[in-house]
Amino acid sequence: MTITSGYRWSRDTKPEKFSTIKRPRKAVIGEIKPHNPDGIAAGIKQLRGRKGIERSTPQLITYRQVPGQPSKYEVLAADSAQLDAVLKGREAKVGKWYTLGIVESSKTAEMIPRWECPTSLGNVLEPWIRRRYASRFNVTLDAKDSPSQTGADISHRKQEMAEFLRELAAELEAEAGYSEF
Numbered sequence: 001m002t003i004t005s006g007y008r009w010s011r012d013t014k015p016e017k018f019s020t021i022k023r024p025r026k027a028v029i030g031e032i033k034p035h036n037p038d039g040i041a042a043g044i045k046q047l048r049g050r051k052g053i054e055r056s057t058p059q060l061i062t063y064r065q066v067p068g069q070p071s072k073y074e075v076l077a078a079d080s081a082q083l084d085a086v087l088k089g090r091e092a093k094v095g096k097w098y099t100l101g102i103v104e105s106s107k108t109a110e111m112i113p114r115w116e117c118p119t120s121l122g123n124v125l126e127p128w129i130r131r132r133y134a135s136r137f138n139v140t141l142d143a144k145d146s147p148s149q150t151g152a153d154i155s156h157r158k159q160e161m162a163e164f165l166r167e168l169a170a171e172l173e174a175e176a177g178y179s180e181f
């Protein structure tokens with residue numbers, strides 16, 4: 001088994017079930033990469049170079065083909081706290097991953113398999129992965145016109161749950177007869 005940059009090949013990762021407790025609490029800057037040593041290392045390198053990453057929650061979202069299913073890919077999220085420690089040089093690698101589910105695209109299974117060209121495969125999968133991420137984290141991602149557009153693959157300002165809770169608190173206060181006057 002080949003080991004590169006502290007990461008084993010993709011099938012060695014045993015992801016944990018996604019938990020809503022792992023939702024980021026502040027602005028997010030993230031990258032989407034293949035779940036292999038080169039992809040993970042490239043994602044970390046890109047995140048280190050992102051403006052504002054030190055004030056944000058870093059996210060590394062990866063994908064790997066479901067064995068025997070050429071059109072299905074499992075989406076994984078690196079543990080944000082471990083990823084932040086890696087970016088700051090306090091840890092060597094991310095060891096904890098969370099599964100965000102499966103994305104499927106028939107465009108990935110063609111006569112000339114897209115997996116032979118990682119950039120092409122990533123461009124096909126990125127919109128699906130962005131939608132999966134947004135639905136699992138219950139956020140609205142910043143707009144991105146195409147997968148090849150420069151900038152972070154995933155970014156959002158803050159968790160929308162906080163906005164929902166503020167509105168709910170205001171409604172409850174109104175129902176209880178509290179007012180600002």
